[in-house]
Structure formats: structure tokens, C-alpha cells
Amino acid sequence: MPAPGEPLTIGQILPRAIGYLEKKGVEKPRLEAEVLLSAVLGLERIQLYVQFERPLTSQEVDRYRELVAQRGQRVPTAYLVGHKEFFSLEFKVTPAVLIPRPETERLVEVALSWLKRQAEEKEALAELPGRGAGVREAAKLLVADVGTGSGVVAVTIARELGERCHVYALDLSPEALAVAAENAARHGVESRITFLQGDLLSPLQALGLEGKLEAVLSNPPYIPSALLDRLAPEVSRYEPRLALDGGVDGLAVFRRLVPQAGVFLKPGGLLACEMGEDQGKGIEQIIRSQGWFGEPAFYKDYAGRPRVVAVERRAEWAEEVGAGEGAGLGGGRARGPDAGRSEGEG
Incomplete structure (x- = not known):
């Protein structure tokens, strides 16, 4: 615990956030706490542990506590930080859109x-x-x-x-x-x-x-x-x-x-x-x-x-529904995305 008036460090605030999120039933609370703190500080997650003794400003502490509290209310992390990775690219996300999966x-x-x-x-x-x-x-x-x-x-x-x-x-x-x-x-x-x-x-x-x-x-x-x-x-x-x-x-x-x-x-x-x-x-x-x-x-x-x-799509519209059964994608031969291979047919 820091002495009265001393700023909190990364190493002090992170375990508190992890414990709080765990009590709120958030999956992977450590990961979630790290992602939120990384967003507040503008650091990569690994840097949190390299800078474990770094003191936080009061503004950083307040912002982090706000995000952790919202995450405890189960607001998705992607909405809190404003972005999500997809296909190795970073995309902006807001509550107006689904979070990419x-x-x-x-x-x-x-x-x-x-x-x-x-x-x-x-x-x-x-x-x-x-x-x-x-x-x-x-x-x-x-x-x-x-x-x-x-x-x-x-x-x-x-x-x-x-x-x-x-x-x-x-x-x-x-x-x-x-x-x-x-x-x-x-x-x-x-x-x-x-x-x-x-x-x-x-x-x-x-x-x-x-x-x-x-x-x-x-x-x-x-x-x-x-x-x-x-x-x-x-x-x-x-x-x-x-x-x-x-x-x-x-x-x-x-x-x-x-x-x-x-x-x-x-x-x-x-x-x-x-x-x-x-x-x-x-x-x-x-x-x-x-x-x-x-x-x-x-x-x-x-x-x-x-x-x-x-x-x-067929070359021509089939008058008889189900005509051409047994043909692969494109009819006649399989031309699907993976050479027409059908996986896990439901």
C-alpha cells in the first residue's frame, strides 16, 4: 500500500483491478485489467511489467478506475478502448456495431x-x-x-x-x-x-x-x-x-x-x-x-x-427446385473456396 499522498504504481493498481473484475464474473480478469490499463497509459501489455514501479498520475488513476468500473458492469472491453483487431488490422468499434470476432x-x-x-x-x-x-x-x-x-x-x-x-x-x-x-x-x-x-x-x-x-x-x-x-x-x-x-x-x-x-x-x-x-x-x-x-x-x-x-449461383435458373443435386459448387464439378470441400456439413 502506498503511503498517504503517494501516487499508486502500476504494480499496486493492477492487482486491485484484477480482483475486482474477478468478483464481477468477468472472464480472463487479468487480461482484461491489463488491456484497459494499457489503453489508459498508451503502452503495450508487456510494458506494464517492465514499468511495474511507474507511478500513475491522478488523472490516469481516475480514468482507469472509471474503465474498470464499466467493465465490471460488463461493458465490452472493445467498446471501452474503442478498437478491436481483425485479420491483423485494427478497427474502430462503437456500440453501433458488432464487435468483430x-x-x-x-x-x-x-x-x-x-x-x-x-x-x-x-x-x-x-x-x-x-x-x-x-x-x-x-x-x-x-x-x-x-x-x-x-x-x-x-x-x-x-x-x-x-x-x-x-x-x-x-x-x-x-x-x-x-x-x-x-x-x-x-x-x-x-x-x-x-x-x-x-x-x-x-x-x-x-x-x-x-x-x-x-x-x-x-x-x-x-x-x-x-x-x-x-x-x-x-x-x-x-x-x-x-x-x-x-x-x-x-x-x-x-x-x-x-x-x-x-x-x-x-x-x-x-x-x-x-x-x-x-x-x-x-x-x-x-x-x-x-x-x-x-x-x-x-x-x-x-x-x-x-x-x-x-x-x-447456377448459370441458369433451375425451374425444378433441387435440380442438379449432387453437383459441387458451380454445378458439374466442385469449385468451392477450398476446392469445393464440404466441411462439417450441418
């Missing part, structure tokens, strides 16, 4: 694998003799990110593909779009992303993009309504319900998005979505009920749970 990185990996292959094929065709700059520009991949939130999917895709793509980032929330636009500027891809407010893919109608998208990507709301209040307090109390609530069975948005994607995707285009681990069969039924698509493939997250569904 590793499961969504899997969606990006699946999409990038497929998109990079398409880009390589188009570039090879554009370089054939007699092909001009107009052909190369037409080879640019048009991608929609539906429900962009903080923009992690749109920004990561734009960074990874560079000038080979243009992304339309769509969201119903203007507050979310403002955050996404800031993140695009932060990572230097604002010229490759168009931000549009509206419901699902509907804003693209005014742009005449029916049948022109290479890919439709989405991390849609997929939590069943009845389960929302059973989630961790950090999620149920603070993250935006609009981005979580998937209706009675969690599939309400999928039922609307799948047919819309069929309209806007070009033949052979990709629809890839994050999903709940037990929703594979329901999503497959939705896809089969539409004549637009071939066979879906399911991909596992890092914990081994089915987390991403990917399916290609």
Missing part, C-alpha cells in the same frame, strides 16, 4: 480463397492479345458486403484484393456505416468501397447491378430471438440487437437474402455467409427452395464448428 475471419478466408482464384482467371484472360484497358477494367470483381457493421469484411477484402475489386458495403444503420467509412479511410481503401444505406441488397437496384456481382458476403443476424437474453451480458446488454436478432429460428434474414443474392449475382457468382453452428440443415433447405443455386458447402471455424456456408 474470429468466426468472421473464417468467412473472409473462404471468400478470399474463391475471389483470388476468380481474379487470377480474369487477369489471365484480360492479358490475351487484343484485349485493351476496357476489358481489364471490366474484369474488376464487384463484391457486396451485406450488413457491413464496422466494415471488417469489406475493408479486409478491399485491402487483400487491391485494385482487382470494388466493394459495396451495405447496412441499414447510418451509424454503422459511419464507423465503417472511418475504418476504410484508416486502412486506405475508401476509394475501393461504396457505402450504401438500406435493407439487404435493395440499395443496389438503383445502380443497375442485377446479375453483375461476383460475390455476396454477409455476417447476418442469426441468433434466435428467444436466445438473445441468454447470451453473455456483454452481448445481450450492449451489442446492437439489429445485428444479432435472426427471428424465431435465426434464419429470417437468410430467407430474404438468398433470393436477393440470386438476382444480383452473375452466373457462377458466390454467396458466402456466416451462420450458427446448428443451422446448416435449415440454410440448405432455404438454398434448395430457390432455383438459383447449386450445392452449398459448409466450412468450420477455428473451434471445429460449422460456421460458413458458401454456394455458387
Whole structure:
């Protein structure tokens, strides 16, 4: 304990914060306490222990106590510090957007694998003799990110593909779009992303993009309504319900998005979505009920749970629902993001 009037040091205040968060039921209280103190002091976590005897100013102590108290009320750390890492990039987050999670990185990996292959094929065709700059520009991949939130999917895709793509980032929330636009500027891809407010893919109608998208990507709301209040307090109390609530069975948005994607995707285009681990069969039924698509493939997250569904649009709309069963992505042969391999089918 410091003598009266002496400033607290890192080594003195950190254990108190850890103990407090532990009593409040916060998972990984040491990590959480360290992250918050690092944010207040502008240090890396390892530096806290290198500077264990560093005295804190009264302003630093007050700010840290405020953050720890809020974390004890289960306000998510990402909202308190204002950022979260995704795909090795730092993204601004606010209570207007979902906090990025590793499961969504899997969606990006699946999409990038497929998109990079398409880009390589188009570039090879554009370089054939007699092909001009107009052909190369037409080879640019048009991608929609539906429900962009903080923009992690749109920004990561734009960074990874560079000038080979243009992304339309769509969201119903203007507050979310403002955050996404800031993140695009932060990572230097604002010229490759168009931000549009509206419901699902509907804003693209005014742009005449029916049948022109290479890919439709989405991390849609997929939590069943009845389960929302059973989630961790950090999620149920603070993250935006609009981005979580998937209706009675969690599939309400999928039922609307799948047919819309069929309209806007070009033949052979990709629809890839994050999903709940037990929703594979329901999503497959939705896809089969539409004549637009071939066979879906399911991909596992890092914990081994089915987390991403990917399916290609047919070259022609199938009059008979379920026609072409047994074909891989794209029909005829498997052309999914990982050579058409279907993982952890739900």
C-alpha cells in the first residue's frame, strides 16, 4: 500500500483491478485489467511489467478506475478502448456495431480463397492479345458486403484484393456505416468501397447491378430471438440487437437474402455467409427452395464448428427446385473456396 499522498504504481493498481473484475464474473480478469490499463497509459501489455514501479498520475488513476468500473458492469472491453483487431488490422468499434470476432475471419478466408482464384482467371484472360484497358477494367470483381457493421469484411477484402475489386458495403444503420467509412479511410481503401444505406441488397437496384456481382458476403443476424437474453451480458446488454436478432429460428434474414443474392449475382457468382453452428440443415433447405443455386458447402471455424456456408449461383435458373443435386459448387464439378470441400456439413 502506498503511503498517504503517494501516487499508486502500476504494480499496486493492477492487482486491485484484477480482483475486482474477478468478483464481477468477468472472464480472463487479468487480461482484461491489463488491456484497459494499457489503453489508459498508451503502452503495450508487456510494458506494464517492465514499468511495474511507474507511478500513475491522478488523472490516469481516475480514468482507469472509471474503465474498470464499466467493465465490471460488463461493458465490452472493445467498446471501452474503442478498437478491436481483425485479420491483423485494427478497427474502430462503437456500440453501433458488432464487435468483430474470429468466426468472421473464417468467412473472409473462404471468400478470399474463391475471389483470388476468380481474379487470377480474369487477369489471365484480360492479358490475351487484343484485349485493351476496357476489358481489364471490366474484369474488376464487384463484391457486396451485406450488413457491413464496422466494415471488417469489406475493408479486409478491399485491402487483400487491391485494385482487382470494388466493394459495396451495405447496412441499414447510418451509424454503422459511419464507423465503417472511418475504418476504410484508416486502412486506405475508401476509394475501393461504396457505402450504401438500406435493407439487404435493395440499395443496389438503383445502380443497375442485377446479375453483375461476383460475390455476396454477409455476417447476418442469426441468433434466435428467444436466445438473445441468454447470451453473455456483454452481448445481450450492449451489442446492437439489429445485428444479432435472426427471428424465431435465426434464419429470417437468410430467407430474404438468398433470393436477393440470386438476382444480383452473375452466373457462377458466390454467396458466402456466416451462420450458427446448428443451422446448416435449415440454410440448405432455404438454398434448395430457390432455383438459383447449386450445392452449398459448409466450412468450420477455428473451434471445429460449422460456421460458413458458401454456394455458387447456377448459370441458369433451375425451374425444378433441387435440380442438379449432387453437383459441387458451380454445378458439374466442385469449385468451392477450398476446392469445393464440404466441411462439417450441418
